[in-house]
Amino acid sequence: MTTTIPHQPTPEQAPDGGPLLQASGVIMRFGGLTAVRDVDLTVNTGEIVGLIGPNGAGKTTFFNCLTGLYVPTEGTVSYQGTVLPSKPHLVTKAGIARTFQNIRLFANMTVLENVLVGRHTRTREGLLSALIRGPGYHRAEAASRARAMELLEFTGLAAKADHLARNLPYGEQRKLEIARALASEPGLLLLDEPTAGMNPQETRATEELVFAVRDQGVAVLVIEHDMRFIFNLCDRVAVLVQGEKLVEGTSEVVQQDERVVAAYLGEPFEGTPGDGPTTTGEQENDR
Ligand SMILES: Nc1ncnc2c1ncn2[C@@H]1O[C@H](COP(=O)(O)OP(=O)(O)OP(=O)(O)O)[C@@H](O)[C@H]1O
DSSP states (O other): OOOOOOOOOOTTOOOTTSEEEEEEEEEEEETTEEEEEEEEEEEETTOEEEEEOSTTSSHHHHHHHHTTSSOOSEEEEEETTEEOOSSHHHHHHHTEEEOOSSOOOOTTSBHHHHHHHHTGGGOOOOHHHHHHTOHHHHHHHHHHHHHHHHHHHHTTOGGGTTSBGGGSOHHHHHHHHHHHHHTTOOSEEEEESTTTTOOHHHHHHHHHHHHHHHHTTOEEEEEOSBHHHHHHHOSEEEEEETTEEEEEEOHHHHHHOHHHIIIIISSOOOOSTTSSOSBOSOOOOOO
């Protein structure tokens, strides 16, 4: 599936292992409801971090605070030491890309066109250049297409570059979303329930793809209800319950923590295939 591609990191990539994303004291209130309560979270370069918790725990709201969709009521979010702007396209430009819980592709555009759309924050050609369509425009367009094709190779979708996105099977639509997010050349990729509605084979392919993304130098923060996926994949896992961070630690620490078992897992997770619950029963199938 995956081929090696030279990652094109954003210019000021943090040194290996250093903090990339730092959320401090993030609070998000909707009127009388506090969806996120004073959450701190750091993602370092080279890490895959999981964010888990029951339905309604505030995971997606927290993601929205990280990506500029919501302005946190209190707290700050920094990327590479700089406080992020509260505009999604500026957050993308700063180096954070995301996918959504429900697929958000341009269904009537081709696979390649969907990835090209994801490149718009990285292309420098302006409106005038696009209107004139001079040599600069053509060079930039050729480079963009070449990079988009590399990303389709990387995600195993190159053979379907000319297919309409809506004609792809579900698992490939999810991969295409990841390819499109990678097209903005992020240093950090946020994935919101990337395996929701997938069969076990598609889930395994997604796991491989996320490892490959990390191996290209892109850190990953992932929300997921599939515990086998999370505990196999993540270097560190944070657990949100009722908007609060209950526990944070390695997969081994989190899966055995009595508070996590009581509030979310129901029973200790057994890591060997075939044993124990793979999901918490919280997962929504939005297929
Ligand atoms: N825009 C909004 N306005 C009002 N309340 C909201 C809004 N967005 C989320 N909420 C509420 O905030 C709480 C947290 O929701 P959120 O979707 O972040 O949870 P979650 O952990 O992502 O859940 P799930 O696992 O089901 O996706 C819920 O009570 C939800 O109803």
